[in-house]
Amino acid sequence: EMLMTQSPATLSVSPGxxxxxxxxxxxxxxxxxxxxxxxxxxxxxxLIYGASxxxxxxxxxxxxxxxxxxxxxxxxxxxxxxxxxxxCLQYNNWPYTFGQGTKLEIK
Amino acid sequence: QVQLVQSGAEVRKPGxxxxxxxxxxxxxxxxxxxxxxxxxxxxxLEWMGVINxxxxxxxxxxxxxxxxxxxxxxxxxxxYMELSSLRSEDTAVYYCARDVLGASRGFDYWGQxxxxxxxx
Numbered sequence: 248e249m250l251m252t253q254s255p256a257t258l259s260v261s262p263g264x265x266x267x268x269x270x271x272x273x274x275x276x277x278x279x280x281x282x283x284x285x286x287x288x289x290x291x292x293x294l295i296y297g298a299s300x301x302x303x304x305x306x307x308x309x310x311x312x313x314x315x316x317x318x319x320x321x322x323x324x325x326x327x328x329x330x331x332x333x334x335c336l337q338y339n340n341w342p343y344t345f346g347q348g349t350k351l352e353i354k
Numbered sequence: 355q356v357q358l359v360q361s362g363a364e365v366r367k368p369g370x371x372x373x374x375x376x377x378x379x380x381x382x383x384x385x386x387x388x389x390x391x392x393x394x395x396x397x398x399l400e401w402m403g404v405i406n407x408x409x410x411x412x413x414x415x416x417x418x419x420x421x422x423x424x425x426x427x428x429x430x431x432x433x434y435m436e437l438s439s440l441r442s443e444d445t446a447v448y449y450c451a452r453d454v455l456g457a458s459r460g461f462d463y464w465g466q467x468x469x470x471x472x473x474x
Binding site: 248253279281283285291292293295296297300302303334336337341342343344345346347348 | 375389391398399401403404413414415416449451453458459460461462463464465467
């Protein structure tokens with residue numbers, strides 16, 4: 248089973264600053280990686296698929312990059328609504344696997 | 355508009371089974387896979403399996419082999435997820451989510467989640 252490792256577990260950033268979240272795969276997943284945002288009591292929301300394509304309606308301050316085993320989600324200027332938990336998901340191999348999540352909190 | 359509407363919360367005793375439904379609307383039912391993802395209290399997301407609503411083919415993660423069954427009813431555009439031999443560790447919110455057939459574009463729409471509680 249593919250292991251997805253996200254870092255850091257918690258990231259403290261001030262509003263208006265940039266946040267960089269990482270996701271590493273135990274073997275190559277090509278560009279078959281998605282990022283999700285989840286707020287308390289809500290279903291996850293798709294942000295990025297194909298490692299770098301923003302989903303419909305996602306603000307341009309969210310960007311994804313990487314391929315193979317190393318991926319990054321960047322939020323260029325944090326807004327109050329961006330503080331949440333972020334998960335990566337690989338869909339290159341069965342079974343699909345999520346990372347354990349990064350909690351983005353207000354500094 | 356696209357909607358995935360799940361059935362309500364369930365409480366079961368250990369050893370019992372639970373059946374959660376996910377009713378799709380607002381799009382062509384057979385053009386999107388339906389995945390099931392669960393989240394234990396305070397924990398991360400866990401992918402469970404997927405069904406192709408067109409042909410009914412399924413794929414489950416090994417962890418649930420023998421306990422998990424996904425079916426569909428094309429006449430009502432509804433997917434069913436049955437988990438049997440429940441144990442306390444199965445207490446979680448269960449989500450359905452869709453993904454387009456062919457080249458994946460991620461799980462773009464999710465159901466609201468169904469809390470399944472397993473307790474004696």
